[in-house]
Amino acid sequence: MNLFALLDQAARQFPDRGAVYHGRHRCSTWSELRDRALRLAGALRGRYPAGARIAIASENRPEIVELLYGIWAAECVAVPINYKLHPREMAQILDDASVSHVFASQAIADQLDSGYPVENVEGEDYSHWLTGAPVAAPTTDPSTLAWLFYTSGTTGRSKGAMLTHRNLMAMTVAHLADMDSPDERCSLIHAAPMSHGSGLYIPAYVVRGARQVIPEGGGFDPAEFLDLCEHHPGSSAFLAPTMVQRVIATGRPRPSALQTIVYGGGPMYVDSIKKALAAFGPVFTQIYGQGESPMTITGLRRADYDDADDAILGSVGRARTGMEVAVLRGDDTPAAVGEIGEIVCRGDVVMSGYWRNPVATGETLRGGWLRTGDMGSFDARGYLTLHDRSKDVVISGGSNIYPREVEEALLEHPAVSEACVVGAPDAEWGEIVVAFIVIGGADEISTADLDAHLLQRIARFKRPKRYLAVDDLPKNSYGKVLKKDLRQRLSK
Ligand code: AMP
Numbered sequence: 001m002n003l004f005a006l007l008d009q010a011a012r013q014f015p016d017r018g019a020v021y022h023g024r025h026r027c028s029t030w031s032e033l034r035d036r037a038l039r040l041a042g043a044l045r046g047r048y049p050a051g052a053r054i055a056i057a058s059e060n061r062p063e064i065v066e067l068l069y070g071i072w073a074a075e076c077v078a079v080p081i082n083y084k085l086h087p088r089e090m091a092q093i094l095d096d097a098s099v100s101h102v103f104a105s106q107a108i109a110d111q112l113d114s115g116y117p118v119e120n121v122e123g124e125d126y127s128h129w130l131t132g133a134p135v136a137a138p139t140t141d142p143s144t145l146a147w148l149f150y151t152s153g154t155t156g157r158s159k160g161a162m163l164t165h166r167n168l169m170a171m172t173v174a175h176l177a178d179m180d181s182p183d184e185r186c187s188l189i190h191a192a193p194m195s196h197g198s199g200l201y202i203p204a205y206v207v208r209g210a211r212q213v214i215p216e217g218g219g220f221d222p223a224e225f226l227d228l229c230e231h232h233p234g235s236s237a238f239l240a241p242t243m244v245q246r247v248i249a250t251g252r253p254r255p256s257a258l259q260t261i262v263y264g265g266g267p268m269y270v271d272s273i274k275k276a277l278a279a280f281g282p283v284f285t286q287i288y289g290q291g292e293s294p295m296t297i298t299g300l301r302r303a304d305y306d307d308a309d310d311a312i313l314g315s316v317g318r319a320r321t322g323m324e325v326a327v328l329r330g331d332d333t334p335a336a337v338g339e340i341g342e343i344v345c346r347g348d349v350v351m352s353g354y355w356r357n358p359v360a361t362g363e364t365l366r367g368g369w370l371r372t373g374d375m376g377s378f379d380a381r382g383y384l385t386l387h388d389r390s391k392d393v394v395i396s397g398g399s400n401i402y403p404r405e406v407e408e409a410l411l412e413h414p415a416v417s418e419a420c421v422v423g424a425p426d427a428e429w430g431e432i433v434v435a436f437i438v439i440g441g442a443d444e445i446s447t448a449d450l451d452a453h454l455l456q457r458i459a460r461f462k463r464p465k466r467y468l469a470v471d472d473l474p475k476n477s478y479g480k481v482l483k484k485d486l487r488q489r490l491s492k
Contacts, residue, residue: 002140003165004073006172006207007034014184014209020062021187023216023224024231027062030209033069038134040070044101045135050075053097053148057081057090057112058105059218060194063121065202066130067103072146072165073138076100079148079160080195083218084477087111089158093150097160097355105218142166148355149196151291160355161291168203170322170348174296175204177321179285180260184209186234187257191215191225196478197238197265200294210234222247230255237261238295241268242479244276244284254280260302262287264295266480267386267404269411270314277305288316288386293370296320296349298384314408315383316376323347325384327376332367335377340387340400343376344369375402392483394423396431401462403433403483409457410435413450415442420473420481421464424490435464436486438472 010019011034018026019033028036044054054071056064056078064080071078079097081090083105094102094114102109102118109120119126147163182188188205190213192198202212213232215224220243229235235258239247244263261280264287276284286300300308300317319325325345327335335341350370353361364371375387387393387402394401403421410419417440423431439445447467454463474485 001142001165001169002072002075002138002144003146003168003203004037004069004137004140006203007037007069008137010034010206010209017184017209018211019206019209020065021211021213021232022062023214023228028066033066035134036066036130037069037073038137039130039132040066041073041135041138042133043129044070044074044076046132048074048076048100051145052076052100053079055079055081055094055097055099055102055116056104056195057083057102057108058121059083059107060190060198060214061105061121061218062212062214063103063126064194064199064214065206065212067121068199068202070129072140073135075138075140075144077145077148079150080199081150082193082195082477083108084193087113090114093158093160096150096158097148140165142169143352145352147200149291149294149351159357159360161294161351162353162355163294163351167294167349167351168200171200171294171296172204172207174321174323174349175201176208178299178301179262179287180204180236182208182210182234182236186236186259187211187213187232189213189215189225189228189232189235189237191220191237191239191243193478196291197240197295201238201262205236210236220246222250223252226250226252226255226258229258231257233257234259239263240265240479241272242266244268245272248276248279254283258283260285264288264299264316265478267407269408270310271408271411273313282306286317287320288384290372290374292351292364292372293323293345293347293349294351296323296347297343297345297372298323298325311379311385312381312383315379315385317384318382319345319384323349326369327378327384328369337380338377340375340377340402343372343374343384343386345372346370392422394421394431394433396423396426396429396433397461398430399461401433405458406433406435406454406462406464409454410437410450412457413445413453415439415445416450418473420483420486422483422486422490424466424487426465429465432465433462434466434468434486434490436468436470436473439469444469
């Protein structure tokens with residue numbers, strides 16, 4: 001089965017309903033979108049063989065939807081690239097994937113000096129791709145590659161996770177089973193990058209005939225996002241935790257048409273989700289996933305928030321539909337309830353490996369499990385708490401200290417608006433805990449004040465030995481804090 005079948009289904013059921021919107025403006029109906037995708041596939045097929053990698057490098061734009069389906073209908077492989085990357089980082093991905101062609105927005109086409117054919121999707125020539133003969137709807141072996149997903153590379157160089165049609169179909173089914181149940185009177189607002197989280201959700205909403213709404217600004221503007229949620233019926237969106245906080249910080253009430261916000265991709269601290277629930281009510285669900293198991297390892301379903309205690313709110317939920325999730329000790333035996341180990345998972349969502357990287361594939365897909373590199377523990381109810389990536393755990397005086405716990409406690413201080421905890425080498429302790437903090441609610445705070453605050457919340461040995469106030473935390477283009485940059489600062 002080819003993911004194109006989902007668009008085919010929507011076009012049959014809802015031919016004349018609106019499919020893709022740019023802001024409030026309707027760009028195509030479902031039957032028009034199907035037709036455009038099949039013509040694009042025809043043009044691609046005329047130039048490239050099945051399996052060719054076709055990059056999409058653009059801010060969020062309406063063309064991305066037809067490009068994905070056109071690429072899939074041509075049985076080529078989509079390589080969506082985050083538009084916020086530096087042109088050099090983009091070029092690295094294009095080289096690694098040996099792409100045949102790049103579809104880019106005007107802004108990116110102007111910057112890319114890639115040596116590959118680049119088509120500016122905002123230019124006049126792009127229409128040539130849509131006016132030729134359409135291909136017939138494809139029947140494809142589901143183990144065929146559909147999406148080369150470049151990981152965000154917070155712990156090393158970005159790698160291409162190979163996602164097949166089966167992987168993305170399993171992800172789609174799990175989303176509809178656990179997280180959201182849209183229909184043709186609903187809308188998916190693409191607030192987060194379509195090259196990643198938001199784009200991965202396209203098929204789940206397409207198959208139900210829900211509108212694909214792309215904000216006109218291209219990037220994320222909380223006010224525009226809320227306006228679009230108000231305008232379009234039954235809106236849902238995927239937001240990174242920092243985006244949720246920015247939306248709540250607008251102080252605006254929940255738009256009445258907003259139904260679901262799925263958050264994930266990084267830690268949502270208990271204090272922040274409580275504030276979000278107080279402001280918007282029970283519209284939230286959470287996913288924990290990674291490029292290697294897209295959007296789907298564990299999650300908090302809507303019902304999990306009813307009377308949720310702090311342990312549930314601070315967790316990443318329970319195993320998703322179709323996924324087996326376990327926590328393993330260093331010797332690969334299962335950890336006991338409450339014991340921290342490496343989180344592993346298996347299921348149809350898990351990638352088939354890293355693109356042209358058998359060594360990394362062998363390390364990551366060992367013994368039939370995907371090794372996530374994240375440390376976690378299950379409670380007796382089956383909720384998984386994520387502690388940190390294994391590389392981020394601080395070992396001080398022989399004790400493991402999980403930065404997330406210290407960060408949670410620091411964030412409960414009214415004057416701390418952001419916190420990030422890392423380990424720094426130390427002759428006496430092996431490593432010491434260092435906290436970088438962004439002060440939000442006061443001119444300054446003293447170390448003694450922070451110490452006193454933490455001593456009421458966490459064990460003495462977990463307290464940072466150094467606090468460093470910073471204006472902001474270094475983040476990558478996905479909004480994830482770059483701990484390795486903070487560690488580097490300490491080693492200088
Ligand atoms: P990426 O492959 O770039 O999407 O990064 C995946 C990593 O982000 C995971 O391995 C986790 O470390 C982190 N992550 C994903 N979802 C969550 C979540 N809900 N809470 C905390 N961290 C998360």
